[in-house]
Amino acid sequence: xxxxxxxxxDFPLLAQRENGHRLVYLDNAATTQxxxxxxxxxxxxxxxxxxxxxxxxxxxxxxxxxxxxxxRAKVAAFVNAWAPxxxxxxxxxxEAINLVAGSYGRATLKAGDSVVxxxxxHHSNLVPWQILCQEKGATLRMVEITEDGRIDLSDFGRAxxxxxxxxxxxxxxxxxxxxxxxxxxxxxxxAVGAVVVVDGAQSTPHLKVDVQALDCDxxxxxxxxxxxxxxxxxxxxxxxLLDAMPPYHGGGEMISRVWDDHSTYNKIPHKxxxxxxxxxxxxxxxxxxxxxxxxxxxxxxxHEQALAAAAIEKLIQxxxxxxxxxxALGHRAGVVSFTYGDVHxxxxxxxxxxxxxxxxxxxxxxxxxxxxxxxxxxARASFYLYNGPDDVDALAGALVKAGALFGYVPA
Amino acid sequence: xxTSRPEPQLSALYQELILDHYRRPRNKGTLEDATHSVxxxxxxxxxxxxxxxxxxxxxxxxxRFIGRGCSISQASASMMTQLLKERTVPQAIxxxxxxxxxxxxxxxxxRDKTLGDLRALAGxxxxxxxxxxxxxxxxxxxxxxxAGRG
Numbered sequence: 001x002x003x004x005x006x007x008x009x010d011f012p013l014l015a016q017r018e019n020g021h022r023l024v025y026l027d028n029a030a031t032t033q034x035x036x037x038x039x040x041x042x043x044x045x046x047x048x049x050x051x052x053x054x055x056x057x058x059x060x061x062x063x064x065x066x067x068x069x070x071x072r073a074k075v076a077a078f079v080n081a082w083a084p085x086x087x088x089x090x091x092x093x094x095e096a097i098n099l100v101a102g103s104y105g106r107a108t109l110k111a112g113d114s115v116v117x118x119x120x121x122h123h124s125n126l127v128p129w130q131i132l133c134q135e136k137g138a139t140l141r142m143v144e145i146t147e148d149g150r151i152d153l154s155d156f157g158r159a160x161x162x163x164x165x166x167x168x169x170x171x172x173x174x175x176x177x178x179x180x181x182x183x184x185x186x187x188x189x190x191a192v193g194a195v196v197v198v199d200g201a202q203s204t205p206h207l208k209v210d211v212q213a214l215d216c217d218x219x220x221x222x223x224x225x226x227x228x229x230x231x232x233x234x235x236x237x238x239x240x241l242l243d244a245m246p247p248y249h250g251g252g253e254m255i256s257r258v259w260d261d262h263s264t265y266n267k268i269p270h271k272x273x274x275x276x277x278x279x280x281x282x283x284x285x286x287x288x289x290x291x292x293x294x295x296x297x298x299x300x301x302x303h304e305q306a307l308a309a310a311a312i313e314k315l316i317q318x319x320x321x322x323x324x325x326x327x328a329l330g331h332r333a334g335v336v337s338f339t340y341g342d343v344h345x346x347x348x349x350x351x352x353x354x355x356x357x358x359x360x361x362x363x364x365x366x367x368x369x370x371x372x373x374x375x376x377x378x379a380r381a382s383f384y385l386y387n388g389p390d391d392v393d394a395l396a397g398a399l400v401k402a403g404a405l406f407g408y409v410p411a
Numbered sequence: 412x413x414t415s416r417p418e419p420q421l422s423a424l425y426q427e428l429i430l431d432h433y434r435r436p437r438n439k440g441t442l443e444d445a446t447h448s449v450x451x452x453x454x455x456x457x458x459x460x461x462x463x464x465x466x467x468x469x470x471x472x473x474x475r476f477i478g479r480g481c482s483i484s485q486a487s488a489s490m491m492t493q494l495l496k497e498r499t500v501p502q503a504i505x506x507x508x509x510x511x512x513x514x515x516x517x518x519x520x521x522r523d524k525t526l527g528d529l530r531a532l533a534g535x536x537x538x539x540x541x542x543x544x545x546x547x548x549x550x551x552x553x554x555x556x557x558a559g560r561g
Contacts, residue, residue: 344482346544350424350538362455376458
């Protein structure tokens with residue numbers, strides 16, 4: 001277990017009280033709190049370095065550009081990217097996936113082709129593919145999931161028989177915490193010639209990611225889910241793929257020469273970064289990565305897994321609670337999705353909020369998954385490095401109170 | 412630092428009557444001879460309601476619903492359908508406006524006897540994120556009335 005008290009001291013917001021209680025923040029799969037070093041990095045950037053990047057000839061602009069490009073190198077090293085120019089800064093995972101669908105997808109997909117997604121994908125790794133397939137007259141194939149919330153490998157195999165052009169899946173499920181065998185899935189998809197897109201929104205913050213070892217083609221991540229600022233994120237891609245792709249957004253920075261009726265484009269990654277980028281976001285994200293590396297991703301993963309195990313053990317002792325997702329801890333990250341008899345998740349969330357406990361209730365942007373689980377919504381507690389056993393106890397205690405308030409009687 | 416607002420009481424939100432309507436919803440089901448059908452959902456949280464009405468002339472003769480959602484949205488739908496029977500369309504629209512006013516914290520509306528059991532939902536106004544739950548069936552009703560007149 002990590003020294004939670006020491007870590008919490010680095011996060012100013014966690015010292016705040018909510019509804020008269022210690023803040024128990026268990027909605028980390030939605031977004032994470034920021035340590036002081038990230039806040040400082042953003043303020044310092046504006047105080048000492050701010051100028052537009054890749055434009056100015058003066059020293060201040062050069063320093064801003066260096067800070068921005070240093071952040072890119074930091075992200076590249078963090079996930080072992082193929083090259084720094086294979087890291088395109090985006091607003092987050094959603095934009096990164098839309099970039100792949102809108103550029104690579106639109107350029108390569110033809111009528112009759114197929115794209116494969118899974119029944120546990122977040123809407124952000126589903127809807128862009130729906131839009132693309134509708135536009136192209138291509139087929140979208142959704143791979144089924146097992147009863148305990150893992151990708152059904154035999155159905156995955158059947159989906160590959162149609163030799164899809166693109167296979168997309170999440171490394172870690174945001175709704176269930178399932179850690180998918182990403183390297184194995186990528187290998188199977190490559191064997192039929194597909195390009196592999198991995199939604200890394202929930203994996204990058206919580207476990208050591210090596211995109212080259214995964215051998216995917218595109219990997220999307222969000223900064224705000226890993227202690228960085230909102231609106232920061234990246235698409236990490238194989239440089240030769242990016243190089244061959246048409247631009248996504250047009251504008252400044254992404255061009256080389258502009259004529260009245262056409263333009264030539266900048267080299268990667270700038271070709272995909274039209275307009276003034278979110279430099280403060282990149283700088284803040286780099287500071288978040290430094291902070292995470294200081295603690296160690298392996299230790300963070302181990303810590304969260306222990307918390308999830310403790311939470312599951314406590315929750316299933318409450319009669320009427322159902323926990324969704326893999327039973328085996330080896331397949332699980334620090335996300336615990338559950339229902340409690342006929343006490344609706346929204347009601348649970350409202351009741352827990354009175355005790356200063358923040359959880360998510362709803363469909364978690366995974367409506368197809370909710371349909372497969374045959375629930376309208378679940379309650380979800382998701383952990384991070386600043387959560388401790390005291391948070392697990394608070395969750396379980398408040399849940400018992402919620403049951404009492406609702407007069408929940410086990411069937 | 413405590414930045415929270417004055418604490419609303421959970422007991423004001425989850426009254427016995429609300430839980431009763433949630434567990435034993437009135438008028439749950441479908442109408443074969445419905446004149447108005449509206450499906451609404453709250454994309455944020457996934458709450459769903461299918462509201463069906465049988466309107467004869469200007470009078471709502473029957474109101475039924477099917478729904479999935481939290482205690483607040485389902486109790487609100489149950490109470491609403493109870494109240495709608497034998498009301499004229501203008502009366503139904505007026506009720507929807509009273510309900511909306513009550514959700515905005517209007518004490519007069521919260522004491523208005525025409526709202527019947529719905530007054531038990533007055534406490535929802537203290538929980539801003541839950542107001543949309545209480546109003547979901549009413550938004551369906553408003554849509555149905557508009558469709559009927561259009």
